[in-house]
Amino acid sequence: MGLLQNGHWVDQWYATEENNGDFVRKNAQLRHWVTANGQAGPSGDAGFKAEANRYHLYVSLACPWAHRTLIFRQLKQLQALIDVTVVEPHMRENGWEFANANGSRIGRHITGAQADPLYQKDFLYQLYQFAKPQYNGRVTVPLLWDKKTNTIVSNESSEIIRMFNSAFNHLTGNDLDYYPQALQQQIDELNNFIYDKINNGVYRSGFATSQAAYEEAFSALFSALDTIESRLTGTRYLLGEHITEADWRLFTTLIRFDSVYVGHFKTNRNTIESMPNISAYLRDLYQQPGIAATVNMTHIKQHYYFSHQHINPTQIVPIGPDIDYLRPHNRADLTT
Numbered sequence: 138m139g140l141l142q143n144g145h146w147v148d149q150w151y152a153t154e155e156n157n158g159d160f161v162r163k164n165a166q167l168r169h170w171v172t173a174n175g176q177a178g179p180s181g182d183a184g185f186k187a188e189a190n191r192y193h194l195y196v197s198l199a200c201p202w203a204h205r206t207l208i209f210r211q212l213k214q215l216q217a218l219i220d221v222t223v224v225e226p227h228m229r230e231n232g233w234e235f236a237n238a239n240g241s242r243i244g245r246h247i248t249g250a251q252a253d254p255l256y257q258k259d260f261l262y263q264l265y266q267f268a269k270p271q272y273n274g275r276v277t278v279p280l281l282w283d284k285k286t287n288t289i290v291s292n293e294s295s296e297i298i299r300m301f302n303s304a305f306n307h308l309t310g311n312d313l314d315y316y317p318q319a320l321q322q323q324i325d326e327l328n329n330f331i332y333d334k335i336n337n338g339v340y341r342s343g344f345a346t347s348q349a350a351y352e353e354a355f356s357a358l359f360s361a362l363d364t365i366e367s368r369l370t371g372t373r374y375l376l377g378e379h380i381t382e383a384d385w386r387l388f389t390t391l392i393r394f395d396s397v398y399v400g401h402f403k404t405n406r407n408t409i410e411s412m413p414n415i416s417a418y419l420r421d422l423y424q425q426p427g428i429a430a431t432v433n434m435t436h437i438k439q440h441y442y443f444s445h446q447h448i449n450p451t452q453i454v455p456i457g458p459d460i461d462y463l464r465p466h467n468r469a470d471l472t473t
């Protein structure tokens with residue numbers, strides 16, 4: 138696990154000392170946008186026009202941020218237009234590795250991880266070096282790559298899913314909209330709340346290096362989950378009867394919660410299974426067409442328990458829990 142400093146790989150864990158033990162996630166830096174006509178998006182350069190087979194998505198099946206992009210690729214029927222490569226779930230001193238990486242591989246290959254089909258790199262950081270020789274920062278998934286200009290379009294999942302939501306509609310004919318104009322303000326507000334307290338909140342709990350920082354993150358997390366639990370009493374999804382981007386962004390944290398975060402990140406006031414509305418809502422989302430296939434619990438558990446050795450020095454991956462996300466959710470009658 139590490140980062141690039143002026144284009145050189147340095148093996149280093151997150152620094153929390155400067156923030157009294159609090160884990161502060163750095164903003165993603167590579168923020169161009171694919172647009173329908175190639176004009177510039179809200180940030181970055183123009184020139185990334187939506188075209189079939191031009192873009193490639195590098196993901197980890199373990200990562201909740203990358204998971205969002207896989208879900209949107211599925212929902213928006215982009216599978217035939219945008220290929221995906223899955224990295225190994227075990228993150229070691231070289232960060233994310235491709236399957237069959239030369240050199241430092243000491244662990245075992247986990248089924249489902251793949252080699253880099255485009256440039257035969259061993260490690261994800263080498264793609265960052267290739268695109269940005271002087272790059273400074275963490276080497277993260279998801280990564281949206283442009284095969285035409287051999288560069289990185291974006292390493293920010295929240296923006297990649299917005300691109301997937303609309304930029305390719307004219308090519309796929311799929312105009313399902315998970316960020317409809319009329320709900321954008323409400324979605325943005327929910328996203329901020331959920332990101333801060335829940336999506337990133339579990340990491341702030343798990344990566345905290347002081348008791349105070351952990352307790353603060355823990356309280357904020359469970360108070361936010363309580364808020365969501367009551368919100369979901371009378372409404373099927375966060376904003377009514379239609380699933381929006383906000384639901385999918387919450388989903389990728391909820392699906393990891395009981396299997397990883399409760400134990401590994403010490404978010405153990407209670408499980409999601411014990412919250413009736415949220416757990417049924419989670420199953421409802423899981424049972425949407427194509428979604429279960431984006432969830433790989435082996436990669437998820439192997440990644441967290443193995444890669445964060447300072448949290449789990451033995452690297453033993455727990456066997457349980459065994460949760461059946463296919464059992465009935467009984468939420469279809471909620472019409473709002």
Ligand SMILES: N[C@@H](CCC(=O)N[C@@H](CS)C(=O)NCC(=O)O)C(=O)O
Pocket residue numbers: 138139140164165199200201202203232275276277278279292293294295
């Ligand atoms: N803001 C980014 C965050 C992505 C991110 O932090 N991904 C994690 C995996 S879950 C990663 O690759 N971490 C490697 C590192 O920080 O060194 C996004 O949402 O795309």
